[in-house]
Amino acid sequence: MSSEDPGNDIIIEVENVPSGVQSHPLSNEIFQERVLVRSGLSRMTSISDIDVIDSPISSRRNYKQHRQLSQFSTSLNESISQTLHIPECMGLGTPCTSLESIQGQKLIASLIPLSPRDRNKAIRNQPRTMEEKRKLRKIVDTEKSKQSHHIIHFNCCTHCLNSISLAYRRSRNSLSEVLNSISLWQKTLKVIGGKFGTSVLSYFNFLKWLLKFNIFSFIVTFSFLIIPQFTVAEKNTLQFTGLEFLTGGGYFRDTVMYYGFYTNSTIRHDNSWASYNMQLAYIFTIGACLVTCFFSLLYSMAKYFRNNFINPHLYSRGIAKLIFCWDFTVTNEKAVKLKQKNLSTEIRENLSEIRQENIKLTLNQRLTRLSAHAVAWVVSTGVAIACCVAVYYLAEDNSEFLKRHRDPGAVLLLPFVVSCINLVVPRLYSMFGLVERYELPRHEVYTLLIRNIFLKISIIGILCYYWLNIVALAGEECWETLIGQEIYRLLLMDFVFSLADSFLGEFLRRIIGMKLITSLGVQEFDIARNVLELIYAQTLAWIGIFFCPLLPFIQMIALFIMFYVKNISLMMNFQPPSKAWRASQMMTFFIFLLFFPSFTGVLCTLAITIWRLKPSANCGAFRGLPFFIHSIYSWIETLSNKPSYLWVVWIYRNLIGSVHFFFILTLIVLIITYLYWQITEGRKIMIRLLHEQIINEGKDKMFLIEKLLKLQDVEKRANPSLLTLERREVEQQGSLHLGEHDATHGE
Amino acid sequence: MGQCLRYQMHWEDLEEYQALTFLTRNEILCIHDTFLKLCPPGKYYKEATLTMDQVSSLPALRVNPFRDRICRVFSHDDVFSFEDVLGMASVFSEQACPSLKIEYAFRIYDFNENGFIDEEDLQSIILRLLNSDDVSEDLLIDLINHVLSESDLDNDNMLSFSEFEHAMAKSPDFMNCFRIHFWGF
Numbered sequence: 017m018s019s020e021d022p023g024n025d026i027i028i029e030v031e032n033v034p035s036g037v038q039s040h041p042l043s044n045e046i047f048q049e050r051v052l053v054r055s056g057l058s059r060m061t062s063i064s065d066i067d068v069i070d071s072p073i074s075s076r077r078n079y080k081q082h083r084q085l086s087q088f089s090t091s092l093n094e095s096i097s098q099t100l101h102i103p104e105c106m107g108l109g110t111p112c113t114s115l116e117s118i119q120g121q122k123l124i125a126s127l128i129p130l131s132p133r134d135r136n137k138a139i140r141n142q143p144r145t146m147e148e149k150r151k152l153r154k155i156v157d158t159e160k161s162k163q164s165h166h167i168i169h170f171n172c173c174t175h176c177l178n179s180i181s182l183a184y185r186r187s188r189n190s191l192s193e194v195l196n197s198i199s200l201w202q203k204t205l206k207v208i209g210g211k212f213g214t215s216v217l218s219y220f221n222f223l224k225w226l227l228k229f230n231i232f233s234f235i236v237t238f239s240f241l242i243i244p245q246f247t248v249a250e251k252n253t254l255q256f257t258g259l260e261f262l263t264g265g266g267y268f269r270d271t272v273m274y275y276g277f278y279t280n281s282t283i284r285h286d287n288s289w290a291s292y293n294m295q296l297a298y299i300f301t302i303g304a305c306l307v308t309c310f311f312s313l314l315y316s317m318a319k320y321f322r323n324n325f326i327n328p329h330l331y332s333r334g335i336a337k338l339i340f341c342w343d344f345t346v347t348n349e350k351a352v353k354l355k356q357k358n359l360s361t362e363i364r365e366n367l368s369e370i371r372q373e374n375i376k377l378t379l380n381q382r383l384t385r386l387s388a389h390a391v392a393w394v395v396s397t398g399v400a401i402a403c404c405v406a407v408y409y410l411a412e413d414n415s416e417f418l419k420r421h422r423d424p425g426a427v428l429l430l431p432f433v434v435s436c437i438n439l440v441v442p443r444l445y446s447m448f449g450l451v452e453r454y455e456l457p458r459h460e461v462y463t464l465l466i467r468n469i470f471l472k473i474s475i476i477g478i479l480c481y482y483w484l485n486i487v488a489l490a491g492e493e494c495w496e497t498l499i500g501q502e503i504y505r506l507l508l509m510d511f512v513f514s515l516a517d518s519f520l521g522e523f524l525r526r527i528i529g530m531k532l533i534t535s536l537g538v539q540e541f542d543i544a545r546n547v548l549e550l551i552y553a554q555t556l557a558w559i560g561i562f563f564c565p566l567l568p569f570i571q572m573i574a575l576f577i578m579f580y581v582k583n584i585s586l587m588m589n590f591q592p593p594s595k596a597w598r599a600s601q602m603m604t605f606f607i608f609l610l611f612f613p614s615f616t617g618v619l620c621t622l623a624i625t626i627w628r629l630k631p632s633a634n635c636g637a638f639r640g641l642p643f644f645i646h647s648i649y650s651w652i653e654t655l656s657n658k659p660s661y662l663w664v665v666w667i668y669r670n671l672i673g674s675v676h677f678f679f680i681l682t683l684i685v686l687i688i689t690y691l692y693w694q695i696t697e698g699r700k701i702m703i704r705l706l707h708e709q710i711i712n713e714g715k716d717k718m719f720l721i722e723k724l725l726k727l728q729d730v731e732k733r734a735n736p737s738l739l740t741l742e743r744r745e746v747e748q749q750g751s752l753h754l755g756e757h758d759a760t761h762g763e
Numbered sequence: 764m765g766q767c768l769r770y771q772m773h774w775e776d777l778e779e780y781q782a783l784t785f786l787t788r789n790e791i792l793c794i795h796d797t798f799l800k801l802c803p804p805g806k807y808y809k810e811a812t813l814t815m816d817q818v819s820s821l822p823a824l825r826v827n828p829f830r831d832r833i834c835r836v837f838s839h840d841d842v843f844s845f846e847d848v849l850g851m852a853s854v855f856s857e858q859a860c861p862s863l864k865i866e867y868a869f870r871i872y873d874f875n876e877n878g879f880i881d882e883e884d885l886q887s888i889i890l891r892l893l894n895s896d897d898v899s900e901d902l903l904i905d906l907i908n909h910v911l912s913e914s915d916l917d918n919d920n921m922l923s924f925s926e927f928e929h930a931m932a933k934s935p936d937f938m939n940c941f942r943i944h945f946w947g948f
Contacts, residue, residue, distance in 0.1 A: 136782050139782075139783065140782075140783060140784065140785060140853075140860075141860050141862060141863055143863055143866040143867065145839070145846070145847070145850060146780075146783060146784075146846035146847075146849060146850050147846065149783045150779070150783065153782075153783070189781070189788075192787070193787055193788055193789065196787060196789070206944055214936070214939045214940060323935055334934075335906065335909040335910055335913060336909075336910045336913045336914045336930050336934075337930075337933075337934040337936070337937075339885070339888060339889065339892065339906070339910055340868070340872065340888075340927075340930070340931065340934075340937065341931075341934055341936050341937050341940045341941075342828065342829070342892060342940065343940045344827060344855070344940055344941055344942060344943050345939075345940065345942050345943065345944070346826075347822060347823055347825075347826060347827075347943075348826070349825075349826045352826045352827075352828070353894075356828070356892065356893060356894045356895070357895075359892055359893065360893045360895060360898075363893075363902075363906065364902070367902070367905055367906070367909070370909070599936055599939060600935040600936050600939065601935070707916065710916040710917050711916060711917060711918065713917055714916065714917025714918040714919055715917075715918065717917065717919065718918070718919065
């Protein structure tokens, strides 16, 4: 499209830059390479007049110039976005494309081939009013029925299929409705979310999620272990005193609560009924519980990682997040005012941190910081190790003491000490924060979490070591029951301490904060510490499930009560959190902690128990066997004598028992992981390149707009009546398409 | 506050609303009840409308700093029909898809309704969020600069929809925060 008067027009040609371009170090060169400006006006020949915008910060200094430019670009973009796709349409609640336009037709065409479920989903996802969605649905349905008339089909079959799928969809909807309605604690969670926000809510959701694990484990162990055992239960000859609830021993020793009570026989009531092999049932039930928990954890972890993993390359300070992610769920007026005050404080703190970040630290300061960190780490690790050693020697002395004195209350000493350690040492770790200085506040949170989890896991680890290496080999009569009792006592003491902390500790802290030392203020809910306590209790419950099959039930009751206690204490003693807590990222980290040291530790412990330890000779479901695993070996032996089950034996011998299989499997998994890693790296590079491309597009746009404005000014000054600006179609890659403008004014 | 004639919602209408929105059946019925309590007496619920003030004073929206923008975006001709209320609740429900939430969040934050979140919009947002009188000019400019430097990719001093979408995709908390429960009060 060339004009008649070459002297008065600007012909701008932009060359297409191929995608996947090598990144140029200087964007100036790209400008000059890309834009050829041919103009008859002599004043406009030099490109060097125009300031190429180098850095984003400097570009914002010149507000007036950019306001002018932005106004021009706004009007340009407004006319441009008319032709854009539906997601880019403008505000005011009305979509810019009606159903009759080209985009509407395209939408309808894209919806027709989808299945009804996907079609409904796609229609629901449209940002349109209900009326338009209804119309869209009707049009798509009529189009679809028009098309399907051309397809020859068996009427009754498709009719049947349609009605079946409709009935299936309806039943699935009603099932999810029912599940939602019996969902536990919905109203309470809503109230908590309304008053304290999503961060505190995440703790309660975590508690609810752990409760689901325990309910499932309880149902499985109840149906497959406890009920069959009840049918062949022996009479309990021990006396019942009230102390059993605390010590777990005494009367409870000969109940379904502990491993020692379970029979090792094959239960057979009438000769006509099938037999029930208790040994296999025991090992398979516990195995099924743990395998289900494993896959459920893995799935949740993967889901959270996928949704919440932020590319660290693009990590930003999070100010945009603070501004745009206002918590809409908060509905309490006081909470909203408090949140606004806290937001203002936090924004100011973030800004000052950014200012300080730019100040380079001197070598001295860096050395002092590093040494403070090193000292703190050494001290915290030392304290953790000291606690572990203390617990180990206490456990040894305690068992010596118990052999001599039959004091039933003395067994509570070890759990008491462990709970005291769990109460005091994390608070000690929090005090290190007064000495250490971090660049980013999230480093502080992560460090604290890592130290705490190290402490808790090492205590559990040392206790497991003690149980499996000393108690199991000491020749006690029923060592599994003893371990079960220990775990029960630990859990119970932990529960009692949590209750006491909530009722007394937090209450006292509120009184102190409000009346005595008012500068302390009302406390905030420490989400990290509470979640770690939950993880600790759940780890113990998982280890104990082998030695004490009723433990999920106890943990279930404990979690249930904890929910209400924490809820009441929260409402009475706490204020909403002042800092924006990255709830999603933290939840990812907590679920990862639940998986990595906690659940894998449980699996290791149980694996050592099953493969290495000798069951006690006189009690339990595996009595008399040399190792626990021999029950599986003997089962495979009996199966190999039955011809119809040879495939099971084959799977066991060649897949589970064979080293080659695992070697090949590991190799394949490693290769796939390596390939995925390389793909991720490639994608990161692509993201960076695309980011640079977008920046360059923006610079192009600004450059062109500046050019146009300057030309407009020159034209106005030179020839006010003639304003001929003919712009050839400018092609730019990326999302912006500048439409063709036939701007023939005057001529 | 009179009560509309208690028309039971037809089963087909309920099914249709369930298909077209992200709400469950219970939630739709709860909103229906709330709507009936607020609308003028004697009108069929499909024809009745609520004013923006009535919707702003719902307990879910009463203290929200952006309630007037929410009402403006979801209403038509300055009134809310029942389907407008359902549409609003659907966007803010837990099951809504991210793209829908981001789209409407963009419309809500675009105060001057020019299709972009520019500096003027950012200023209004910040003033609403902080809700205090002592916000200095320097702090505002500083904040606006930081927001734009983080999210504005093509350096035109305003956020287009794509840039906003990109910024929100980087913050996973957005989905959890952009929720309002309109029922159960």
